Amino acid sequence: MFRVLIACLLAAVVAGCTGSNRPQADQSQIVSRSYRDPGPSTLTLYTMINTRTGSGAHTSLMISGSERVIFDPAGSFRADVVPIRDDVLYGITPAVERAYRSSHARETHYARIQTIEVTPQQAEIALQLAKQSGPVAGAYCANSTARILQQVPGFEQIDVTFYPVKLSDQFGQIPGVVTSEYRENDDADLQKGLAANNAQLNQLEAAASN
Template sequence: MKRLILALAAIGVLAGCAAKNADYDQPAPEMAEDSYRHPGPPSLTLITIRSNDTGKGAHTALLISGSERVIFDPAGSFHHPQIRREGDVLVGISPAFWEGYRSMHARDTHHFDTQTVTVSPEVAEQALRLAYARGGVAGAQCALSTSGLLSKLPGFGGIRQTWWPNQLQESFEQVTGVAPTSYYEDYSPVPEGAILGIDRTTVARAEG
């Protein structure tokens, strides 16, 4: 896919959970001028970046859509000059920046899994508060911090706290019933079960 969505000085690197951001804690700010509110219902989207070759999870993040739409990107390395980062919260995730974030992570080596569940406005606001309050997350703790945040929310108490992105993805599916949707760029996956003539994988492919 042509990387035009975040072109013109976009800076985004898939470094899994290895990169450590500045370790500072800030309270949740008031709605800022660069915030974005999505017109859809309040929701949470678990993001899991996985290797195309091994399926191993490389990074976990959480898209939170409530009074504003942000990405809790713990220990992530995604940066863009037009995206403000508060601790490990990426602020102002409009549709263009959401597509750009996804496109910068999906590549020939990794794909981008999402699991979206609609929540009440109260749960979305609680998730926003917890994400802002978490501040910067230490390296390699993306899944641990995300699972810890989710487990504090009403209806998500069954989420197991874990260090591993794949285990969190599985736990999220068990609790919510939402299976992952996989997005690929520059890679053509062989669907699981294809050898039996059964396609068990939901796959979105980039065009252009």
Template sequence: MRLLMILAAASLLTGCAVSSVFEASPEEIAAKVYVPEGPPKLTIFTMVNNTTGSGGHTSLMVSGSQQVIYDPAGSFLHADVAERGDVLYGMSPAWVQGYKSAHARSTYHVVSQEIIVTPAQAERALQLVQSKGAVPGAFCANATSAILKEIPGFENISVTFFPINLMEQIAQRPDVKTDKYYENDEGDVRDGIEAAQS
């Protein structure tokens, strides 16, 4: 039994990276704010292993009064992106594409699940991701699902540690629009960031 618990913990720890210690100042965040066009929405990103179908990471983009990506225990880091408490600020369409490109490679693809929401739902989500703070490695799906559960209209979400479980829960919603993004490079997240910005 103890061996099974150790193996389960090890498999969880391989799912998400360790959070960044970088914390942008309020002034740096204010300078990076990006206000999106279109209706408010929430987008759940799931990084899926191309061979096994297992989940490697979960994150949440909030598009409301500003557009941010809550990247719990994530490894996306760039000098031109302000980050605080696992929230990436200034996520313009170019940066969102850079984010997806950084995670998609020969071994993983990115599933995007977009849901149009009310302005109140989007602002509640923004408030929640900003107040959550950085989380430890392997808690990406847990933190994201816990936040979603607190948003009106998402109360039926079950809190989970598993990215695929959360993705499948979201897939049951009739209002979800799903997209899959693939790349075929051999690099990691940092290589993908460099490629996206060149």
């Protein structure tokens, strides 16, 4: 009984990144939306944190190298203009990145954003590992992200954990990491944020095509 109780408590703590059935984009969709940021290669760790308890709800990793993607393991983000294969979001333009962080930041949660400049080689290794990860099971968002990071040269010291904040704390200790927070005070319902940002991205798409 004690073991069952501990397992239930663990599930409750790490709940927030839950498994989902995402549409699978084909290669032509991915290629057509591919985006490469003109700046240096970077890794950006997102940690979604409960504003009341300080506990982590979700972990994801933006990889900016030969293309910019977000590894969003067992995540909830959807947008019509963003191709998804397994748990990798493609075509992460500045507008999409803003929509991603805005969708998660709300009355009940804020986003801790930690960025470090890396070599193109490091970014490419992370990119390939993310693409090879396949769909991630629910509650494994921090675990799967940590496993990718520790395989990137220079990040071997990252310990695998199920807890988003613990992973964030480790990442923050790496020299060169720049940390910021993004907050919004809109509705606590994640789905409303996703819908609003999807509509905004569609409007931008329509305006750009006119």
